[in-house]
Amino acid sequence: MATDQTWPLFEVFIRSKKGLSHVHAGSLHAADAKMALENARDVYTRRGEGSSIWVVPSAEITASAPADKGELYDPADNKVYRHPTFYKVPDDVEFI
Amino acid sequence: MQSMEAGSQGDLDAFDRHVGADGKVEPQDWMPAAYAKTLVRQISQHAHSEIIGMQPEGNWISRAPSLRRKVILMAKVQDEAGHGLYLYSAAETLGVSRDELEQQLLDGTAKYSSIFNYPTLTWADVGAIGWLVDGAAIVNQIPICRCSYGPYARAMVRICKEESFHQRQGFELMMALSKGTDAQKRMAQDALNRWWWPSVMMFGPPDGESVHSMQNMAWRIKLFSNDELRQKFIDMTVKQAEALGLTIPDPDLRFDEASGHWQVGEIDWDEFWSVVKGHGPCNRQRLAHRRDAHEAGAWVREAAVAFAAKERARSARKAA
Ligand SMILES: [Fe+2]
Ligand SMILES: [Fe+2]
Numbered sequence A: 001m002a003t004d005q006t007w008p009l010f011e012v013f014i015r016s017k018k019g020l021s022h023v024h025a026g027s028l029h030a031a032d033a034k035m036a037l038e039n040a041r042d043v044y045t046r047r048g049e050g051s052s053i054w055v056v057p058s059a060e061i062t063a064s065a066p067a068d069k070g071e072l073y074d075p076a077d078n079k080v081y082r083h084p085t086f087y088k089v090p091d092d093v094e095f096i
Numbered sequence B: 001m002q003s004m005e006a007g008s009q010g011d012l013d014a015f016d017r018h019v020g021a022d023g024k025v026e027p028q029d030w031m032p033a034a035y036a037k038t039l040v041r042q043i044s045q046h047a048h049s050e051i052i053g054m055q056p057e058g059n060w061i062s063r064a065p066s067l068r069r070k071v072i073l074m075a076k077v078q079d080e081a082g083h084g085l086y087l088y089s090a091a092e093t094l095g096v097s098r099d100e101l102e103q104q105l106l107d108g109t110a111k112y113s114s115i116f117n118y119p120t121l122t123w124a125d126v127g128a129i130g131w132l133v134d135g136a137a138i139v140n141q142i143p144i145c146r147c148s149y150g151p152y153a154r155a156m157v158r159i160c161k162e163e164s165f166h167q168r169q170g171f172e173l174m175m176a177l178s179k180g181t182d183a184q185k186r187m188a189q190d191a192l193n194r195w196w197w198p199s200v201m202m203f204g205p206p207d208g209e210s211v212h213s214m215q216n217m218a219w220r221i222k223l224f225s226n227d228e229l230r231q232k233f234i235d236m237t238v239k240q241a242e243a244l245g246l247t248i249p250d251p252d253l254r255f256d257e258a259s260g261h262w263q264v265g266e267i268d269w270d271e272f273w274s275v276v277k278g279h280g281p282c283n284r285q286r287l288a289h290r291r292d293a294h295e296a297g298a299w300v301r302e303a304a305v306a307f308a309a310k311e312r313a314r315s316a317r318k319a320a
Helices: A033-044 A066-077 B009-020 B033-052 B054-058 B067-092 B098-106 B124-141 B150-178 B182-201 B213-218 B226-244 B269-279 B283-296 B298-319
Strands: A009-015 A023-029 A052-057 B254-256 B261-263
Touching (some): A009 A033, A023 A033, A023 B067, A023 B150, A033 A052, B009 B213, B033 B067, B033 B098, B033 B213, B033 B283, B054 B067, B054 B283, B067 B098, B067 B150, B098 B283, B124 B182, B124 B226, B150 B182, B150 B226, B182 B226, B226 B261
Antiparallel strands (some): A009 A023
16 A cells, blocks of 8 residues: 555664674664654664664665575585584694 | 465475474565464554553653653653554564554554553553553563564564563652552552553453464464463562552452462453443544544655655756
8 A cells, every 4th residue: 555655664774882783673664764864763772772873775675585595505505614613633733 | 475375285384383393484484374464463453552552641741740750751652652663664574564554543443452441540540551551561572572473573572671661660650659648649559449450451351262362372473371471460460569558459369379379359351342342431532642643744744755755856956
């Protein structure tokens, strides 16, 4: 039932403090990005949860489909040599 | 929306196994249509309750007895608006639009928690709501933080963090009154008298009459039965009332040594159903107020859309 009068949906990402990544917090409707940012502050950071906010129009996000999971991630499964535990090192050798 | 595809018996079985083993479901995953439908109903009812729930307490913001109490109450009512928004967003991940959900509330086809159809007659009611109603909501909501649907569970984690302030400020308010003058203590007792039974009924009908319970528990949308949650609330609240020096308005209330639980007298389910069906003290007033607010805000929503379009056109001209 979306009409021209419906405010678009934005996804909200919040950095809780410097040194950490932005993490998805939720979504909200707003007429434009500026309003989305202002509303995100009120809706998602009322208790100092954030030091930086990103808002992204939900329609602009390209997501992988769960059905493609195999295709996307299987190739990594048989590359055990990418993990440090693949390599044998004598027990008494330290710092490696 | 993948959930719209019917899915085979194999899909259904795999889904039940996944969810039964405490697996999580995310919006893009295949899910049975009935699972999605139940979630939309439950999450949106919950969202509506948060929004309508702003009214009984909002009534007292302008009459709060001190600046301290006023800022607390404003912060709480603002939190409830936030809770409504988190939950509407969670429901929207299932493919319904905000407009549809809002419309269902406005035209009365959607339900919200009956507790908010009771009036707040005195200042003590603000304390009783925080203590009892938010207290009951916490008991209800904490298990939902672990429910199978990811967006709902995550919204609930955020909500539960905020609810504990709601309950504590209510208890503190009741404490101030019950340690005050005789008149203040009477006021606190009167609020408890009026809010106790409706709070006990917030957990919904007894297990035997609860229609969707079994399936919802299998799907891990509901983790404990209505009666289990109600008992938990009663046990914790009896002790809190004692600490306040107030009396729970139930002559049959007694501690059952065998089970280790407090047992309440008979619950008036006729009253519960009558309020659910729209005959509570404030049903009509609550909806009328919401409709008025929605209509009065229409020009703001339209103006914001027009302004955003104008800004877009302006920046497009600049770029050209
Ligand atoms: Fe809430
Ligand atoms: Fe609350």
